[in-house]
Amino acid sequence: MRRRSRRGDAPIDAVADGDAIPAGRLSDPEDADALRMAITLKAGQPAADLPSEEFVANPAGTPAPFGFTFDGYGRLAVTDAALGVLTTYTLRHGKTRQVASQPDGKAAMCWIVEANGNFYVTDAGSNTISCYRIDEDGTPTVLTQTATGGFPADMAVTRDERFLYVQLAAEGKVVGYHVEDDAGLTQVASLDVPLSAQGIAVS
Numbered sequence: 320m321r322r323r324s325r326r327g328d329a330p331i332d333a334v335a336d337g338d339a340i341p342a343g344r345l346s347d348p349e350d351a352d353a354l355r356m357a358i359t360l361k362a363g364q365p366a367a368d369l370p371s372e373e374f375v376a377n378p379a380g381t382p383a384p385f386g387f388t389f390d391g392y393g394r395l396a397v398t399d400a401a402l403g404v405l406t407t408y409t410l411r412h413g414k415t416r417q418v419a420s421q422p423d424g425k426a427a428m429c430w431i432v433e434a435n436g437n438f439y440v441t442d443a444g445s446n447t448i449s450c451y452r453i454d455e456d457g458t459p460t461v462l463t464q465t466a467t468g469g470f471p472a473d474m475a476v477t478r479d480e481r482f483l484y485v486q487l488a489a490e491g492k493v494v495g496y497h498v499e500d501d502a503g504l505t506q507v508a509s510l511d512v513p514l515s516a517q518g519i520a521v522s
Contacts, residue, residue: 380417381406386431386440390453394418398428398440405431405440407457418457423449423464430473434480434498437462441471441485448474448485450502465504468492475521482507486519493519 383401390396395408395415405428406420426444433439438451438459448471450463469489476483476498483496483504493516495508 380408381420385429388431388433388438390433390438391436392455392457394453394457396431396438396451396453396459398431400427400429400443403428403442405438405451405459407453407459409457419459421451421459421461423447423451423461425449425464432474432476432483434476434483435502437502439474439476439483439504441467441474443470443472443488446471448483448496448504450504452502462502463504465496468494473517473519475519477521482521484508484519484521486512486516488514488516491516 379397381397381399381402381404383399384397384406385400386398388396390407393410395410397406397408398404399406402420402422403425404420404422407418408415409418423440423442425442425447427442428440428449429443430441431438436452438453440449440451441447442449446467446469448465448467449461450465451459452462453459467485468487470487472486472488474483474485481498483498484493485496486493491512491514493510493512494506495510496504497507499505
C-alpha cells in the first residue's frame with residue numbers, strides 16, 4: 320500500500336463523523352498527493368452546523384467519535400469516547416470502510432496525536448495516555464500505557480516528534496514527556512496553568 324505525500328496546494332477530500340463526503344474539488348482517491356480533511360460532530364449536533372452544503376455525513380462505525388488523524392497510508396484513525404476504542408477507516412471514491420477497532424481497556428478515549436509513527440490517545444476517564452501502533456493492514460495494537468494526572472485532555476507534539484505535551488484539565492497543569500524509542504513516555508516537565516485553560520499547541 321502506498322504512503323500518501325501531502326502538499327499544501329492539493330485538493331481536499333472531506334470527512335464528517337468518520338465517513339466520506341464528496342465535495343467540490345476532489346482528486347482521484349488513488350492520487351498519492353491527495354490531501355484530506357476531517358471533522359466530527361458531537362451527539363445531537365445538527366447537520367446544519369457543517370461548513371458547507373456539499374458535506375454529506377454518513378454514520379460512523381462507533382457511537383461517539385471524538386478525536387481523529389490520518390496515518391501514513393491515508394487511513395482515518397478515530398477515537399471513540401463512549402467505547403474507548405481506536406478505529407481505522409479507508410477513504411475511497413467518497414466512501415469510508417471500517418477496517419479495524421481496538422480497545423485499550425480505559426475510559427473516555429478522546430484526543431489523538433502521532434509521534435514517530437505511533438499514535439497516542441488520552442483516556443480522560445482513566446488518567447492514562449495509551450500508545451497504539453497501526454499496522455500496514457490498518458489494525459491498531461496497544462503498545463504502551465502511561466499513567467498521568469487528573470483528566471488528560473488535549474495533546475500536542477513538537478515538530479521533531481521527540482516531546483509530547485498534555486493538558487491535565489483537572490489539575491491546571493501542562494505536563495511534558497520525552498517520547499522514547501520504545502514508544503514509552505518519560506516525564507520531563509510540568510507547568511501550572513489556569514484551570515480554565517482550553518487547548519494546547521507547541522512549535
